[in-house]
Amino acid sequence: MIIIDGSEGEGGGQVLRYACALSLMTGEAFTIGNIRGGREKPGLMRQHVTAIEAACVIGGAECTGLAVGSNSISFRPGRVTPGDYHFAVGTAGSTALVLQTVLVPLMLADAPSRLVIEGGTHAMAAPPFEFIERTLLPVINRMGPTISARLVRHGFFPRGGGWIEVDIVPAALRPVECAERGALRRVGATAILAGIPFDVGDRELKTAAKTLPDWPPESFVTRQLPADQGPGNALLLEAVFDNVTEIMSAFGKIGVPAERLAKTAARRMAGYLACEAFAGPYLQDQLILPFAIAGGGHFSTVKLSQHTLTAAALVERFLGTGVRFAEHEDGAILVEVGRS
Structure with a gap:
């Protein structure tokens, strides 16, 4: 039985998702306490309960303590079907x-x-x-x-x-090498609106264009969905390279100016474009698990997130697989999975 402190590392729901997946693949049971102890509202939320329920269904697993608000569970895997x-x-x-x-x-x-x-x-x-x-x-x-x-x-x-x-x-x-992202092929910015005034998307795109001045005007577009799918708003910034596509996003929130959301997303995209790394800040942690299961591989990325460091710690505990980080002169980080 593996014992996990849910407040350590990233301190959120990622610990639960990784632990459940690793448990199903290794047959190792686990107990986790202090669930989401690093969050303002600790304990399980509805989406975490659904994710664990899904793991139980596909893996014939048993889970005690599973309820919204719970701060500890015990998970015993079965066979994935x-x-x-x-x-x-x-x-x-x-x-x-x-x-x-x-x-x-x-x-x-x-x-x-x-x-x-x-x-x-x-x-x-x-x-x-x-x-x-x-x-x-x-x-x-x-x-x-x-x-x-x-x-x-x-x-x-x-x-x-x-x-x-x-x-x-x-x-x-099978292991793969993802060190080079290749040449930039195209870029695009899309403001998605559902039951939200057109002006919101227009302001987001204009703000993003100021931070990404090299992007052509025709790459900034607005997409309006049927009002019954909202209310809602999302801004998606996309850069397509030979070997990878990076997407930065922002989501409309009451009380937060559209310009502020767009500026944050555009700055993140500008930071990624200024580096030569393959994986952006949100892809890096999601590659740790499949690379570990493959038994190796490597990828380059930007500054490491707590999600990535937490993922590396969990695969080492469940699989004994090491993850090595090496910084390059250009600021990119090479992540080698399967190395101690």
Whole structure:
């Protein structure tokens, strides 16, 4: 039984998602206390409960203490079974974070699976659907499996109501090298609006354009969704390279000026573009688990996040796999998985 302090490292829901996935793949049971001890509102939220429930369903696992607000659980895995699954968060909790909990175990199963996940697709503190589809999955697919994802309906905070579908054709994971992102092919900025005044998106795009002055005017566009999918707003900044696509995002929030949100996202994109690294700040931690399961590989990235350091610590505890970080002269970090 592995004992985990949920307040250490990243101190949030990532510890839960990684622990559940690793437990299903290794057969190691775990207990975690002080759940989300590093957050303003500790304990399990609805999206965390759904993610753990999903892990229990696909993996025949038993979990005690599982309830909204709980600060400790014990998780005992069973056998991962592929199939057709439907999970509903019931709030605007992230569909992407539920997917991350079950994705790697299912892509190592002995038959294909299909997932339907309902909840938030574009909300704070979680990757938007486009990041999963265009940034993460292409790297995973290079490693062997074939995974495709579709956005059926957008879901914004606080209403939710989003719907994604994911098809997984499993395969053994092979190590890959992701040190070079290649040449920049195109860029784009999209302001998505649902039941929100057009002016909000226009202000976001104008602010982003000031921080990214080299981007052509035609790359800034507004997309209006049916009002019944809102109210909601998202800004997506995309840079497509030969070997990777990076997406930075911002989400409309009551009381926060559109200009402030757009400026923050644009500065993050500018920082990434100024570096030569393959993985941006939000892709790096999501590559640790599949690379560890593959038994090796490496990628270059920007400044390390607490999410990444926490992910590295967890794969070492469950798998005994080391992760080595080496800084290059240009500021990029080389992450080597499988090295002690």
